[in-house]
Amino acid sequence: MILGCVTIGQAPRVDVVPDIEPLLPGIRIVERGALDELTPAEIAELTPAEGRAALVSRLRDGSSAVLDEERMLPLVQRAVDAVVADGAGAVLVLCTGHLPELRSPVPVYTAERLARGAAATLVGEDRLGVLVPTLRQVDDIAARWRHDLGRRVSIGAVDPYTADDAELASAARGLAAEGVDWIFLDCIGYSERMASIVQDASGARALTARGLAARMAAAAVATA
Template identity: 40%
Template sequence: MMSRNSIVSSIYTAVLRYSRRKGEQPMTHRLGIVTIGQAPRSDIMPAIGEILGITDYVHTGVLDDVPPADILALAPSSGEDVLTSRLRDGSSVLLSRERLLPLLQKELTRLENDGCEFIWLLCTGTFPEIVTTRSLLIEPDSLIAGILAKINRGQYTLGVLVPLAEQIPGISSKFTGISRVVYDCLSPYEAYTDNDVSNVAAYFRDENCQLVLLDCMGYPPALKKRLMADTGLPVVLSNEFTASLLAKMLTV
């Protein structure tokens, strides 16, 4: 004889399946997605939205309401950590991590006050200073690096692709759990050629990499596909990887 809990579970499953057949959305928790540039991120959000499988999310940018002159004032000076992102018009921008911090914290607080249960920082940069009090903050930098460090107990060679060479000193510390890490650069926010991609693939092959990480939220699925084909290696696309994890948490 089925227990009461088993009966309730069976009824719930049947109702859920019926609602999905009727075209209703699965149960979700409210999600905020914040880019350090400007929203909407039309270059990556369609693919991310498809993976998430939900429509109840808020997408904002730290620079959404910042005047152009003030954006220029956020450019990094010597010795400051360099970030790069995309503006609404499709152009790219260089940002000082240190100068961006107050604006980022302000936007996180606003999303939290708006009722977001989860907030996804759409950036792989490192921001140990930012906090939330109620919302669960998803930071891809520590999330992805932490998981990769558990593969083979970190004893392998990881190839990391970043937009700019200037970013390498500021991010190398997050991969200390991996025995050998090599870096190459290709910006998703600037035009690149097939030859540029071939050179990246050749470098990672020559360095005997066993896994490749595309360490920027702006890299497109097409680049992952091309690098997998050219290197024969598994490739982690940061935005896809994070979205897949969130999808498992946010939907039934």
């Protein structure tokens, strides 16, 4: 089985794929990025205006970009088409943002649906804290989780692409002060190592979007 992994940034995701490959035994990964063919100037034009839903992703040089969620849809679709052309029998979109209506002749799984759905099930009635990359995402993500869970969640912001361990720990302690039982790291950029830092600093159980999405995708592919 070939799984096409689509990032909203640029491939290869050397920060993500080595982390999830052990969770996908017997599966070969091919990668494409929505921004692979774009110049720095073209990427800069995708910066969202104030009040627009924002996504954050990694570029090939290790830097990050803030992107307008809605304007990313056709670019993500192009990357989905590319991995299918490369022979993918299923596609995993490595983003927890809302990217509806992706078309493909093979199954398309999004980290938003897989990881957030799994996290909501695990959390149950416990108190949830969520970490996102940037403050401009807080209101939007809080509203989405309130819709999913039917109650308020606590939100903190720390950039997985630029923050050091101390900043991660500080953000985790901020959520712990609000009494959360679980912390969901709501961006593919957060690694399992970062989750360990968050868990140690907060005392809450920490979940990564990348880990949950990969495990759920492996189960879905196995039963397809």
